[in-house]
Amino acid sequence: MSKAEWENNEEIKIFREYLRIPSVHPNVDYKPCVEFLQRQAESIGLALDVSYPVNDSNPVVVLKWLGKQPELPAIMLNSHMDVVPVFPEKWTYDPFGAEMDEAGNIYARGTQDTKGIGTQYLGAIRALKASGYQPKRTVLVTFVPDEEVGGYLGMREWIHTEQFKSLNVGFSLDEGSSSLDDAYYVYYGERTAWHLRFKIHGNAGHGSLLLPNTAGVKLNYIVNKMMEFRESQVKRLGSDKSLFFGDVTTVNLTRLSGGVQSNVVPSLLEVVFDLRIALDVDLAAFEQQIRDWCEQAGGGIDLEFEQKDVYVPPTKVDATNGFWVAFEQATKKLNLKIRPHVCPGGTDSRFLRAVGIPALGFSPICDTPILLHDHDEYVRAETYLHGIEVYKKIIPAVANV
The missing domain is CATH 3.30.70.360 (Alpha-Beta Plaits)
Structure with missing residues (x-):
């Protein structure tokens, strides 16, 4: 595809719109993110709920895709709305401009960490719903605050609320990272x-x-x-x-x-x-x-x-974990090379694992410099669109376990 074709792609437009919201620390204003997600929920046909587990400045947004058997534990697709600070003088482009160069690289804070996976989830669900597909398990697309400064005003407290418990989460996908070669990292635990x-x-x-x-x-x-x-x-x-x-x-x-x-x-x-x-x-x-x-x-x-922090047992990546088996089989059908690893950093998955919810960290980005928190953070447009195709296979696989 050419730059013009990428720029006219609806999924790329949605991604860039989200990237242009400067939900940056300190003192993040999440209201524009919530409004953006409300528009997305309406366009896809998903129920949306906004809660405030800690204070009125830190919302948790949940988009719900009802499954055929909603009594089964749900699948959670998680990402965070906040991004780390930037030093504009170190960037080639405006860090919140979502500029695209001639090669199709989209530059913005959050392209890799983690606005990209948030809108990729939505892009995959948009396509799956349009095809008439309905998952067996309910799928929850969650957007949380505060992850970049510890999650103490977001996921850490939210998992102890009655609202979260009522969601009956059985498995979660969350952020991973890019890799430098043609294999994809899958994080099953954290130090x-x-x-x-x-x-x-x-x-x-x-x-x-x-x-x-x-x-x-x-x-x-x-x-x-x-x-x-x-x-x-x-x-x-x-x-x-x-x-x-x-x-x-x-x-x-x-x-x-x-x-x-x-x-x-x-x-x-x-x-x-x-x-x-x-x-x-x-x-x-x-x-x-x-x-x-x-x-x-x-x-x-x-x-x-x-x-x-206390020791948190890692998620099992063997035949005893049906969600892992489904995830692995889906990646094999896509001919993806995956490498299970312990995550070097910290993500919200540690809070989920601590309460017994299996969680995998996965970002469908390979052959790309690891630029989380770095200057000139970017992702290629073709990589982003390919990630939507990946989730179109992975989401049904884990939702039908």
């Missing part, structure tokens, strides 16, 4: 996220003295231990080509603070680490190891968890 703050107390005094047990000495010990562990994970990943990014534990120093003046030895220094802990790690033993390092450093170190 455990910890944000650790070390508040390191020590002897204070004049900067000209070699004082014992200073906060700086203790800080050095802690940072070295954490970085040594980090290096062990780098080597593990590099030495075993079968491992994916999500199979190892990541450790990153993200914040340092403390001190009052350059010639005063401070009584307190603080350092924060972001950890994403692999599924095979014993969390209790790992925490004890970190606490032992604090004692070995000289004590006087308070360990605070800014975030301490």
